Every structure is written in structure tokens, then in C-alpha cells.
Amino acid sequence: MRRKITLKDIARELDVSISTVSKALKNSEEIGRDTKEKVQAFAKLYNYKPNNIAVSLKNKHTKNIGVVIPDIVHHFFTTVFRGIEKYANSRGYNVIICVSDESFDKEVINMEMLANGSIDGFIMALSGETQLKNDYAHLKEVTNQGIPLVLFDRVTDEVNCDKVVLNxxxxxxxxxxxxxxxxxxxxxxxxxxxxxxxxxxxxxxxxxxxxxxxxxxxxxxxxxxxxxxxxxxxxxxxxxxxxxxxxxxxxxxxxxxxxxxxxxxxxxxxxxxxxxxxxxxxxxxxxxxxxxxxxHGDKMGEIAAKMLIERIEAEYKEDEEEEVVYRTEIIKGTLIERASTIN
Amino acid sequence: MRRKITLKDIARELDVSISTVSKALKNSEEIGRDTKEKVQAFAKLYNYKPNNIAVSLKNKHTKNIGVVIPDIVHHFFTTVFRGIEKYANSRGYNVIICVSDESFDKEVINMEMLANGSIDGFIMALSGETQLKNDYAHLKEVTNQGIPLVLFDRVTDEVNCDKVVLNxxxxxxxxxxxxxxxxxxxxxxxxxxxxxxxxxxxxxxxxxxxxxxxxxxxxxxxxxxxxxxxxxxxxxxxxxxxxxxxxxxxxxxxxxxxxxxxxxxxxxxxxxxxxxxxxxxxxxxxxxxxxxxxxHGDKMGEIAAKMLIERIEAEYKEDEEEEVVYRTEIIKGTLIERASTIN
DNA sequence: TATCAACACGAAACCGTTTTCGTAAGTCAA
DNA sequence: TTGACTTACGAAAACGGTTTCGTGTTGATA
CATH class of the missing domain: 3.40.50.2300 (Response regulator)
Structure with a gap:
């Protein structure tokens, strides 16, 4: 059982410093040709891959997005999810999914778990119970912490964030x-x-x-x-x-x-x-x-993911807290006519 | 926008050391009553929650499990997924899902992404292309690194791991x-x-x-x-x-x-x-x-998750590399008779 | 020969925890 | 009063990276 190799291992083996290895692997101009080649060859040979967790801790972003939906065995939600997953993946993001099961409490617990550093942003559709209780404190909490949030389909006016809905x-x-x-x-x-x-x-x-x-x-x-x-x-x-x-x-x-x-x-x-x-x-x-x-669940999911990732990546730039303006994207439904109406 | 509070913040505010705060919050016997109460009250007041990423880095486990399936808009896979998610959640694990879309390459890429520290173990059903190519190097790679793997439904004899299948x-x-x-x-x-x-x-x-x-x-x-x-x-x-x-x-x-x-x-x-x-x-x-x-997708998912989590948590104990024995769990399908056969 | 920039690299801080180990102060008995 | 224990806490290393800044070595220039 080979353990994963770290920067430290490479540094020790090649008798250079950790910072040199790090820079060499990033092709930094600071490092000499020979050293770079040596390090890169060694890294490739031993199949070095940076540890995601360490990078996340340092860089303060995880490249994970959290999706919270009421139900997964449900055609519409799965198509939306497919749209999210596809787009997110193409942008290098992974998707953590939590099912609220239409329960307010599960929704809250799931969001709290994920909000503590596990994800860079949320995409969600409200649970039935949440809409019934009309209690959105957990959503506001999350946005207050500066975590971007996109609501789709099951949305509410009570919380200020990006949304994507059907007309x-x-x-x-x-x-x-x-x-x-x-x-x-x-x-x-x-x-x-x-x-x-x-x-x-x-x-x-x-x-x-x-x-x-x-x-x-x-x-x-x-x-x-x-x-x-x-x-x-x-x-x-x-x-x-x-x-x-x-x-x-x-x-x-x-x-x-x-x-x-x-x-x-x-x-x-x-x-x-x-x-x-x-x-x-x-x-x-x-x-x-x-x-x-x-x-058009796929499209809805794709748009939601796109909106979210834009927000996430905008955060890295704007230190200045300019007044953010949230958008609501409206997807047009289309009637597919079949035998139940045509004669 | 309140930023999340850290141990360091609490320590500074209360004029104690970070280690004291950490221990106090864990109710360690090492810390005096007064100090503990003070710290715990402060932490509750400011809603302190440990940063998952930092804990993961330190403890070498993420409490995330990776699920790789060929398709999400597919009743059987979603029911299995629901079973996984439910059980995993009850054990405090989150689920990261990747869809291979029946593609070998996507399966490989997804697994590589997740294998670099993002997850503690995999549950997966092989993509069609993978079964066609009969190439399981990526799975062996992962198990070689000591990452537990459970295969379900679409399995292969070529790789040694826990499995759960229908009869x-x-x-x-x-x-x-x-x-x-x-x-x-x-x-x-x-x-x-x-x-x-x-x-x-x-x-x-x-x-x-x-x-x-x-x-x-x-x-x-x-x-x-x-x-x-x-x-x-x-x-x-x-x-x-x-x-x-x-x-x-x-x-x-x-x-x-x-x-x-x-x-x-x-x-x-x-x-x-x-x-x-x-x-x-x-x-x-x-x-x-x-x-x-x-x-019985739900049951299959639950069993898969259970097997996986047992492996994950067993790893923390056994340093001694006793010869591991992998199991294959067989779920019995049941015929639901309806009008297409009964007359 | 003295000066200086460019080059190539290393030391160290940092992200937010956990955990081991060291130690000052207090307690108690001899 | 001294030595042996507790008690209660802090310092520091560690997890695995990134990044800033400092510095020794070169070669060119005056």
C-alpha cells in the first residue's frame, strides 16, 4: 500500500526545499531550468498530486458546491442536478449533495454541516416544511456569512439571493x-x-x-x-x-x-x-x-451553477463591498403536446 | 457580513491560549471549570463551529464519501443513492457525487479528483465504457492507496474489494x-x-x-x-x-x-x-x-454505505496490516406481480 | 577591485485545527 | 523547608500546501 507522496517527500528525496518543489511544480520563473525539470520528472514518476484539503485550507476555497434538494428520486430534481453537476464539473467543481427529504430540520442540519468550510456555495430548492413554516433563518445565516446561495424552483422572496425559476x-x-x-x-x-x-x-x-x-x-x-x-x-x-x-x-x-x-x-x-x-x-x-x-431541468441546473460559480469567483476579487445586486433568471417552460390533448 | 470565528479569535478575546480553547470546547479534564465555562459560553454566543477543512487536514479524514455512478436520471441509481445518502448522513458523513455518464474517461477523472484527499472512500457502479474496455487500473490505483472501495450492481471480479449485487x-x-x-x-x-x-x-x-x-x-x-x-x-x-x-x-x-x-x-x-x-x-x-x-436500491445503497464506513473506520484502528477479507453482499430481488402477467 | 543587479533558492509564516509535552503554581506530607 | 504530586494551562509541532521575503552566488560593469 503506497501512501500518497507529498511535497515534503519530494523535497527530501531531491535534497531541495519544500518551497522550491512547490514553485517548480507550478513552473515558476523563480526556479532554474534544471531544478524544475528534475522536480517535475520526479513528481510525474511518483504520480504526485497536491492534497485537496491542504490547498483548500490555505486558499480558503474548496472547489466544492453544496446542493440541497427535497428529494432525489424525482425526475425534475435529478435533471436539475444533472445540469448542475455537468456544469460544475466542467469548471472544476465537485458537488456535495444533501437531501432534505422535505424536512425543515434536515435542511438546517445539512446546511450547517456544509457551511463550516466544506463548500464554497449553495444551490438549493426549499423543502416543503420550510415553505410551510416560512422560516428562512438558516438561509439568511448562510448568506450573512458571505456564502453565495442560489435558489431554484422552490424559492422565496424572503431571502435575498440569486434565483432561477420557471415562468x-x-x-x-x-x-x-x-x-x-x-x-x-x-x-x-x-x-x-x-x-x-x-x-x-x-x-x-x-x-x-x-x-x-x-x-x-x-x-x-x-x-x-x-x-x-x-x-x-x-x-x-x-x-x-x-x-x-x-x-x-x-x-x-x-x-x-x-x-x-x-x-x-x-x-x-x-x-x-x-x-x-x-x-x-x-x-x-x-x-x-x-x-x-x-x-428544462438541465438548463435550470446549468444556469444555477453558472450563477453560483460566478458569485464565488467574484468574491475573490472584490474586496470592496459594493452593493451586490441579485438576479432572478426565469426559464420558459414549453408544452410538449402528446396524445392526451391532440386528437 | 460576519466572518466565521476561529479558535484564535476566541483565544485572543479571552486571553488564553489556542490549545486551552480547543481543549475547553472538547470538555477536556485538563482545563479548569471556570475557564471551560467561560470558553464554552463565549463559543456558544458567537456560534463557533470548527472548520471542517482544518479538522480534516489534521485528522486525515474528511467524513465525505464519494459516489460515482453512470447516470443520475435513472430510477435504480437514484434509489441506491438515496439509501447511501440516508445511511451516510446518519453516520455523520456527507456524500460527494460524480456522474461518469457511462464514460471511462470521466470515471477516471472524477475518481482522481476525489482521491486526492477529498473523500475517505468510494462507492461506485462501473460505467458502461469501463466494463466494455475491461480496464480497472483506476480502481486498483485507488485501492492501492488504501482508499476503501465498495462496488455495487455494476461490478467486476477484476478488482478486490467489497461488493453488493443483486442475485x-x-x-x-x-x-x-x-x-x-x-x-x-x-x-x-x-x-x-x-x-x-x-x-x-x-x-x-x-x-x-x-x-x-x-x-x-x-x-x-x-x-x-x-x-x-x-x-x-x-x-x-x-x-x-x-x-x-x-x-x-x-x-x-x-x-x-x-x-x-x-x-x-x-x-x-x-x-x-x-x-x-x-x-x-x-x-x-x-x-x-x-x-x-x-x-431494492435503497437497501443496496444502505448496505454499501455501511460496508464502506465500517472499512473506513476500521482503518483508524488496525495499523497491523492483517490480511483483509472482502465480502460480497447479495441482495435478493423480488418479483412484483402486476397486470402484465396475472390474468 | 569594488559595486550591483539578476538569478536561484531557502526560511518561515500562514491557513485552523489537534495533541503532545513542558512547566509554573499550588498542595501536601515528612 | 524540602521534595513529590497535582492542577491548569501554554508552547510548539504537525497536517500539506502557498507565498512572501531574505540571502548567497554569479557575472557584468565602472
Whole structure:
């Protein structure tokens, strides 16, 4: 078992000082040709690689970014994560991921662990509990310490930082308009409790589209499924209400609802059409295939990572505390039309 | 912007030495009651938290584990990851994740980055390219350096380390037997190129089940879909061959195949039945619902993490290089029967 | 021959901890 | 009063790098 070789080892072996070795490996002008070549050859031979931890300690940055998300087994979050990881990697950053599991406490604990030097910045989507409690002290704490933070998808106005979100309200408005224009009149909304900013925004778009079309919003047609994604309430909903379209805030609600509707003898999309959010596997392989709003998670992740890394690397320069201006990047969702709406 | 407070700050402020502060915060017997209380109160007041990086450098362990997987937008890997993350977190470890994207080079680069002090151990599933090239020098390099490694799912005999895998051959044997016992005679296998150990093992189980039942294996009924999961070949397959059952090595192949079969007018499960691997969302929401082998990703991840952390923490004790014995843990898959096989 | 810059390198501080070891002051018994 | 222990703390090394600054040696110049 070969132990990793250090600068000190090289210095001892070659009978020069540690600083000389360090400089030689960085190709510093200060060091003579011969010495440089000797050191570099030796380092290559023994496969010397600087110890990340030591470099981090000295340089005060880790080249790690922390990602905190509510759930990892979830198509949208994984695509965002993939975008983050890809971009971060291309910039030489590694990604530490923590799952809050929709729990406020876990979110806090995870952030505290990472905030003590392990990472240079955070990218996160708020947990459900955090949005419910509306308590963002841990986020403010982190930004106060000067650690850059980028929020995506599940964001809040309460904290001042860069953000990247979907144009939830707009796209919901658009797709509902599309349903209305194709003749649908009784359009249900299957959503979650609306302390989630995304659900709330989509609902706003839904309401606005109806109102702008002269349709009064029937509150009965808004079905709020519980936090834990328990979908049992969908079946009875179809017994109680006659509807000709459904907008669901995610794939699962939509696909499950399609199953229920079909079981009750309705024809899709003749009798009823469906549109979901999150254009994932389910949308593609459901039958009929589900029309769905693509949220472009990859792009979202890439942009979030880019914003974060820019902040991180800007910090090295500006000692002068100029008033920082935070940006909110808005990604446009796109409706992918499939058999659940086209006939 | 409050900077983080250090031992040195506390020491200066309280007019004691750094070592005293350090010991006081660890409640060392060496330090007097008064001093301890004073230091602890001050530390709490200013919310002192030790710098992870400095502790890591000193203690030679990071409390980070590195996970390298081929893909993150993939139900099985995310469930394994969730298991790893959960267990690791409960033991105070953070998880750094790198995606190899099925690329050998990325796998190598990622591992090298992490191996230079960033992590205490690796958990990984081999990339497709790595299995194809059959080149494991980077893994051996890492284990040679004394970094513990646990391989899961996509493993190889070429490297000596702990492993956790599914009983692929056995479970494939079992489910094919089940198909045979329910009267199926022409059972197709939809698999990938078989440099993947899992595909190969499942194929072996499939062959063995047929042979043990006195059915000669018709090589024509084994469809090898390409690396990139391009599934176009499935449609023509149904035109060329008459079959009454399909075993697919993943959900996508199976669900897609069900769609094709239905389009060609076959009734599931009357005319043909389907069984897939990876009991994910697709299996549950396909129509008909797909019978699928649950791979228990969560459990696999948890066990992998447990094995790894045991190795890591054992290293601190045993200086004596007793001959280490590596274990291979085998998880039993379970067939979840649904409408694609039951009638 | 004395002066001086350029060159090539080393000493040492530093990042923030942990930990070993040394020691001053206090306590106690002889 | 002296010697032997405790007690309570500090100095310093160490982890593995980076970086600033100082300095001995050269060769060129006046």
C-alpha cells in the first residue's frame, strides 16, 4: 500500500526545499531550468498530486458546491442536478449533495454541516416544511456569512439571493388558454397545498386564464392533494364532478388521473384532455402519452451553477463591498403536446 | 457580513491560549471549570463551529464519501443513492457525487479528483465504457492507496474489494420459470450488449431456466439493444417473431415493448406477458401495469454505505496490516406481480 | 577591485485545527 | 523547608500546501 507522496517527500528525496518543489511544480520563473525539470520528472514518476484539503485550507476555497434538494428520486430534481453537476464539473467543481427529504430540520442540519468550510456555495430548492413554516433563518445565516446561495424552483422572496425559476404562472396561463381555445370549459386543477410557491403560481395562471376567458373559477374543481403525494382523493373527485380537462402540477397526478378517467369509461382526449407538469418518463410512456410542460431541468441546473460559480469567483476579487445586486433568471417552460390533448 | 470565528479569535478575546480553547470546547479534564465555562459560553454566543477543512487536514479524514455512478436520471441509481445518502448522513458523513455518464474517461477523472484527499472512500457502479474496455487500473490505483472501495450492481471480479449485487442470475431464473410454469413457451429476452455483468447474469438465468425446462434456447429470441438505450429495434422484432412472453432487463424496454405489442393487436397478458427489471414509476403507471423485479436500491445503497464506513473506520484502528477479507453482499430481488402477467 | 543587479533558492509564516509535552503554581506530607 | 504530586494551562509541532521575503552566488560593469 503506497501512501500518497507529498511535497515534503519530494523535497527530501531531491535534497531541495519544500518551497522550491512547490514553485517548480507550478513552473515558476523563480526556479532554474534544471531544478524544475528534475522536480517535475520526479513528481510525474511518483504520480504526485497536491492534497485537496491542504490547498483548500490555505486558499480558503474548496472547489466544492453544496446542493440541497427535497428529494432525489424525482425526475425534475435529478435533471436539475444533472445540469448542475455537468456544469460544475466542467469548471472544476465537485458537488456535495444533501437531501432534505422535505424536512425543515434536515435542511438546517445539512446546511450547517456544509457551511463550516466544506463548500464554497449553495444551490438549493426549499423543502416543503420550510415553505410551510416560512422560516428562512438558516438561509439568511448562510448568506450573512458571505456564502453565495442560489435558489431554484422552490424559492422565496424572503431571502435575498440569486434565483432561477420557471415562468410557472405564465406557462400555466398559456396551457389553460390552449385548453379553453380547443373548446374545454370545465377544467380541473390538480395541485398540492399552495404554500409551495410553484403550486401557487401555477394556480394563479390557471385562474387568470379562466377569468380572462370569462369563465368563473369553480373552487370545487381545484383539487388539493396532500403533501405526501397521496393520490387517493382523485378517484372520488371524478365521481363528484363532470369535467372535460385536467391540468396537474406534476406527472404523477396527471397520469394517475388519466388511469382513473379511463376506468370510468372516459375517452382521452375526446371526452377529456390532460396536461401535466414535469415532462419525464411517465409522460412519455403513459397511455395515452401525456401532454406535459417541460421544465428544462438541465438548463435550470446549468444556469444555477453558472450563477453560483460566478458569485464565488467574484468574491475573490472584490474586496470592496459594493452593493451586490441579485438576479432572478426565469426559464420558459414549453408544452410538449402528446396524445392526451391532440386528437 | 460576519466572518466565521476561529479558535484564535476566541483565544485572543479571552486571553488564553489556542490549545486551552480547543481543549475547553472538547470538555477536556485538563482545563479548569471556570475557564471551560467561560470558553464554552463565549463559543456558544458567537456560534463557533470548527472548520471542517482544518479538522480534516489534521485528522486525515474528511467524513465525505464519494459516489460515482453512470447516470443520475435513472430510477435504480437514484434509489441506491438515496439509501447511501440516508445511511451516510446518519453516520455523520456527507456524500460527494460524480456522474461518469457511462464514460471511462470521466470515471477516471472524477475518481482522481476525489482521491486526492477529498473523500475517505468510494462507492461506485462501473460505467458502461469501463466494463466494455475491461480496464480497472483506476480502481486498483485507488485501492492501492488504501482508499476503501465498495462496488455495487455494476461490478467486476477484476478488482478486490467489497461488493453488493443483486442475485441477478437466480431471480432471472425464477421469473422465467414462473413464465414457463404458467404455460409460456416462446419467451424472448430483451437485453443490452452483455459486457454488462448484470445483463450477462440475467441472460444466464434465462438460459438456465429454459434448459432446465427442456426448452432449447432460440438465439433469435434474444434481442440485444444497443448501449445508448435506443429501442427502435423492438418494433421489427415483433414482426419477425411470434412470442408469448418477454423478459426485459429494465423497465423502459419492457414498457416500450408492451406498447408495441398492443399496437400490433396483442392482448396482455392473455396473448403475451411481460416482466421487467427495475420496479420504478414506469412499472407502476404503465398500462397494463408491469410485473417487475424490485432491485431494492435503497437497501443496496444502505448496505454499501455501511460496508464502506465500517472499512473506513476500521482503518483508524488496525495499523497491523492483517490480511483483509472482502465480502460480497447479495441482495435478493423480488418479483412484483402486476397486470402484465396475472390474468 | 569594488559595486550591483539578476538569478536561484531557502526560511518561515500562514491557513485552523489537534495533541503532545513542558512547566509554573499550588498542595501536601515528612 | 524540602521534595513529590497535582492542577491548569501554554508552547510548539504537525497536517500539506502557498507565498512572501531574505540571502548567497554569479557575472557584468565602472
Amino acid at each position: 410557472d404562472e405564465e406557462i400555466a396561463y398559456e396551457v389553460v388558454m390552449k385548453l379553453i381555445n380547443s373548446g374545454r370549459k370545465r377544467i380541473a386543477l390538480f395541485t398540492t397545498e399552495n404554500f409551495f410557491n410553484v403550486s401557487k403560481n401555477r394556480e394563479d395562471g390557471y385562474r387568470k386564464a379562466l377569468m380572462d376567458s370569462g369563465i368563473v373559477v369553480d373552487e370545487e374543481l381545484i383539487l388539493r392533494l396532500p403533501f405526501n403525494e397521496n393520490i387517493d382523493a382523485i378517484d372520488p373527485f371524478f365521481d363528484k364532478h363532470t369535467i372535460d380537462a385536467v391540468l396537474a402540477v406534476n406527472e404523477i397526478f396527471a397520469v394517475h388521473a388519466m388511469g382513473v378517467a379511463q376506468k370510468k369509461g372516459m375517452k382521452i382526449p375526446d371526452d377529456i384532455s390532460f396536461i401535466g407538469f414535469t415532462n419525464g418518463m411517465l409522460s412519455k410512456y403513459a397511455s395515452p402519452q401525456l401532454s406535459s410542460v417541460a421544465q | 441477478d442470475e437466480e431471480i432471472a431464473y425464477e421469473v422465467v420459470m414462473k413464465l414457463i410454469n404458467s404455460g409460456r413457451k416462446r419467451i424472448a429476452l430483451f437485453t443490452t450488449e452483455n459486457f454488462f455483468n448484470v445483463s450477462k447474469n440475467r441472460e444466464d438465468g434465462y438460459r438456465k431456466a429454459l434448459m432446465d425446462s427442456g426448452i432449447v434456447v432460440d438465439e433469435e429470441l434474444i434481442l440485444r439493444l444497443p448501449f445508448n438505450e435506443n429501442i427502435d429495434a423492438i418494433d421489427p422484432f415483433f414482426d419477425k417473431h411470434t412470442i408469448d412472453a418477454v423478459l426485459a432487463v429494465n423497465e423502459i424496454f419492457a414498457v416500450h415493448a408492451m406498447g408495441v405489442a398492443q399496437k400490433k393487436g396483442m392482448k396482455i397478458p392473455d396473448d403475451i406477458s411481460f416482466i421487467g427489471f427495475t420496479n420504478g414509476m414506469l412499472s407502476k403507471y404503465a398500462s397494463p401495469q408491469l410485473s417487475s423485479v424490485a432491485q
